[in-house]
Amino acid sequence: MYLEVKNLVKYYNKELPIIRKLEFSVKKGEIISFLGESGSGKTTFLKCIAGLEKIHSGSILLNNVALNDKGIFVKPQDRKIGFVFQDYPLFPHLNLEENIVFNLDKKYHKNLGYILTLTGLKYFVSRYPHELSGGEQQRTCVARALIREPELLLLDEPFSNLDSAIKQSMREEIYKIIKETNTTTILVTHDINDSLNIADKILIFKAGIVQQYDKPEKMYCEPANCYCAMILGDMNKLFIGSKTYYVRPEKVEVVKKSNHKIKVEKCFFQGREYRIKGRYKNEIWYFFSKKSINENEEVFIDFKKMDLIYFDPVCKNFFK
Amino acid sequence: MEIIKNYFIVENKRWIIVSLLIAFFLLLPIVILFIKLFSDPGKNFFYLWNTVLIDYTFNTFYLILITSLFTLLFGLFPAWIISNYRFIGRNFYDLVLFLPLAIPSYIMGFTYIDILSFTGPIQSFLRNNFPWLASYFNIDYLQIETLGVLLGLALYPYVYTAARVAFSLLGSNYIDLSKSLGLSTIKSFYKIILPLSRPAIFSGLFLVFMEVLNEYGAVKYFGINTYTTGIFKAWFSLGDIGTAIQLSCLLLLVVFFFFVLEKISSSKTNFFYETNSPVQKLLYVNKDKLFLFHLVCSIPFILGFFIPLIFIVNNVFQTYSSIDFVRLFTLSFNTIFVSSLSSFIIIIVALFFLFIEKISKTKINTIISHLISLGYAIPGAVIGLGLIMLFSNIIDSFFSVSLIGSFYVLIYAYVIRFLAVGKSPIKSSLEKHPESYDDTGKNLGLGPFKLLQKIHLPINKFALISAFILTFIDIMKELPITLILRPFNFDTLATQTYEFAIEEMLPLSSAYSLSIIIIGSMLLLFLKNVINKQLNVS
Structure with a gap:
């Protein structure tokens, strides 16, 4: 398996762990949708994977390298993980191109043209974040993450700030980009349509544990419990x-x-x-x-x- | 790939240790005062207790009360009008209403007493034109009530600024709602707007309390005994440092009392502003109200800035031939040098603490960040005394002699006293930016120093400029610390103004006062420009 998460536990209050015991694995190039209600700990989970939050026990292995394990913690800047945050945090003092190549290793500069074409941003390179639409900002964040050829891409509610008119087209574009670059991706969302549209597998998360982890069709037709059934429709x-x-x-x-x-x-x-x-x-x-x-x-x-x-x-x- | 083989590491350990060390030095003078309080009781304390202590306490609180009433009067109503109404002159008032900040309160005191004196322009005019009326004005103006009004004129911009922001942020929904519930505009103001803005207004008022407690020049000139003048008297006149320490600690208790009040009040702020709605649209003014609005907005500006400025400018012309321009230039240079250097250090220290607080996310750093801000609430005289205690008792006597009265100690004291002034704009700017900037920076491979250098410095540059200007103006006006700790033969515009005025040579002090006002006003106008730019950007 490409990504393996075993017995991951995370809490802010020991009595009420936000992640009780999380265990799942992902194959190379797969898109996994992490589905759960607002406040269920989905973003915290992504931050744990990225190393932005410490975990209390368990292990995370990516491409056969332990990122978190007993006595091991790899710093976030040393994990080859791309993270697209929910609020599209583009640095306001940098233009689109400067945002994409921000702190970029020289060996990845060759990817710039390809990524700009892929994300349809090559005509906006000199624009500043406040001059970009929501969709363009989102694609810039995706481009900034992908140009580094990450081993894993984390998308945190990437479509939640978009209006319904462009949501569908953005979903399709992002799906195309991810599949074209064969990037293993975890998409966190509370919107079932996001999951059904682009995920190879869906993981339903509730009360700190995995309720079901399966292909969308199977999950829809054979939900493991009534919560999984209700959340899918x-x-x-x-x-x-x-x-x-x-x-x-x-x-x-x-x-x-x-x-x-x-x-x-x-x-x-x-x-x-x-x-x-x-x-x-x-x-x-x-x-x-x-x-x-x-x-x-x-x-x-x-x-x-x-x-x-x-x-x-x-x-x-x-x-x- | 660097692998850290320990789960329970504290992130950014080195930064936290450095912040703890700096915080230790910033809090040390106050700790020393309390240690001295319990180890070496003053001989004259009981004498003070039986004679003047009640007088000090009464005067201090009475002065705070009068000043607060007048700062509310001069600050609240213009803030409400400017925040809600559109009329010709609105932008002008918005620009000039906070200019009294450029006039130190002691200059306000000296100037008005000169204007109102027997030989001043008002009484001279009345004697020449209305002799029957002149006798009613020939009274002793050096009273605590007069000082309260004058401090109100000098300090109302604190309330004006806080209220102006609160009234603008309140949004239209509350006002529309109160109107739909049948409240008149005046009732809406008293029943809805004032209670909702109370925490913000109180935070402005808290600064006024602290300024009054810290006031030395004007209070001494008026001959009123407060805690601050008492500390100076016990120290310099009675030579009893122990009593000065006891008075300082009592003053700190008063400060602590106001600090707790402010915290209780501001703890509700989040609740009040969470349900904000779109900003209130500016209303057009009826002709019948227009005159009243101009009157309300112009009085604080005219009395608080225009009249003192004109009077001082006139004095400068009268004494033009006797102005020592070389000395004026030297003192302006001294003032700008010491204020710039101190402000620069304060901005670096403030940014450092706020950044550590942001990235470490440990409780200890939040507590430290709050503790070091308390310096602003501590009167300059107390800080000065604490530092002299520190250097004369703890450190070897050879070093203490060379340190006390050096620039190092003066700047050290300024940093303790004005760190909170520098922190405030930087803190609100840092809080405006989402946490995901930090996470993105880390995710893109930045360490803490690069995160500060490449992201936080550029995106907070306007806040850093604002913080520098505010700190600069406060240090330029500062009197007690400079009087106590300045190097031998070193004067600033503030100390020279004070020395001429206290020696009854007010016209000669005018050139120095005018320099303070010109530098302060220019910086405040520049600051307003910076704030406007900042608003356009975000």
Whole structure:
């Protein structure tokens, strides 16, 4: 494995560790998305990997070199790790090119032209940070990290400061750049769409531990627990006997006749289709329909048995 | 690749050790005073206690009270008007309202007493034109109440500046909200704006308290007994250093009392400003209010700057033939030299401590950084006494003789006293920049020194210039420390002004006063320009 994190523990208050026991590994060139709520310790984790925060126990191995292990701590400036921070910290007294080549080893100067072309920044080299748009600032930060040919790239919520109009195109651009340079990347985000769009694997992090670490499709269809299921999208709750099952909205179909009748509460127009909110046996359900449905109208819905997901009954209260 | 084989290392150890050492030297004179207090009680303390101590305490607090009332009166209302209204002359007032900072309070005192004296322009005019009225003005102006008003005129810019920033930052939401709840403009001011701005205004007022406690020249000229004059009297007149130390320690307790008050008040600041909204848009003024606004804004400027300046300029013309230009030039050079050198050292020390505090993230450095800022709250006379105690008792007598009365000790004292003045603008500038600059710098391979050199120095350059100017002006005006610790035969513009005035030769002091005011005003106007540039950049 290219990056191996074993039993990583980090706390500010010993009683409440922010990372309890983190263990996972990444292959060369893979993009891993670290998904969790705000304040769950995602940024702290990235800082631990980069050496900007000390860990309390555990080990980090990158490309067969121990960065953190018993009695070993490699300084942040000596780790070959690129870090793109959430707030795009470009130094205001330097222009775009000076920011990219800031404190750069001579051997990497040859990469400048390639990186500028790759990130589409070659016409802005003399501009200062306040003269750049959010997207350009973000690409400059990525360029500054990539020009050093890092062994690992860390992206901390890189799309959170962008408006939705350019978010999608930026995601695609960043994905293209990372794959073209074959850079192993950890992307930290709280937005599931970021993860589903560009990650090879998703790691769901909650309460200081890994909840699930898998490919996006598998995670979506076979979530390890109800938290993982909920974080990846809406879930409709269904009681069969004494058991509670869940079904994804897109697995629910509007049919002419079935055993399941639902009363429509709201119909949201979403371009290609309508997103319907309804009440089924006192539970709120969501599903999609090609046609608009009036409020208070009752319709029949159906779903396949194989699409039902079952969790242990204690799961639903676990994270409350 | 450097591998550190220890988990529990303290980052930047060497920097922290150096900061501890410097902090030790900055706090040493005060520690020495307390050691002396308990080891060598003064003989005359009980005599003082039975005679003048209550008088000292009453006068000190009474003077603080009057001065505070007038600084609030002269500072708050113009700040509110300038922050909220657009009218012709607004920019001019905004520029000149803090110019009284260029006039040392003792010069303000000397000048006004001369203006109001029997032979001064006001009484002369009244005698010639309204003889029946003149007798009412022929009173003794050397009273504590007059001094309070004059100190109010000299010190209101501290309150004005703090309130101006607070009122501008408060944002429009609170004002819109209070209006929507049916409050009039005046009620909004008293019920919403003033309580919300209280911590900021109190921090300005705290500086006023400290300046009054530290005031020596004007208080001595008015013949009022306060703690500071008491320290000088016990030391120089009674020759009782023990009593001077006891008075200094009592004064430190008073300072500590105000310091705790300020901390309690400022601890709520974050809460107040967290919910800030867009900055209040400037309102146009009705014609009927315009005259009132001009009156409110112009009175502090006219009384606090314009009249003393005109009077001093007039005195300079009257005494032009007797001005010793060589001496004036020499003293201006001395003043600029000692103020520049001290300010430069202060900026380096302040930047060093703030940078260590930023990168080390250890509690000890935060505590030290707070402790060394206390120097500003300690009156110059106390610092002077502490340093003389230090060098005359601890260090070998040969060295102590050559050190006391040298530039080294004078600059040492300035650094202790004015470090907080230099720290303040640098601290707020450093706090404005995100922590990710440091993390990015480290991630890109910078060590602490390069981080300071390549990132923090260039991006905080305006703050460094502001800090230098503010410190320079304060040191240029400083009197007690300079009087106590200056080298033999070394004068500054401040000490010369004071010596002429105290010898009742006020017209002769005018050329020196004017030099202080001109240098101070030019620097303050330059500072305003720097601040405007800074605002444009960020």
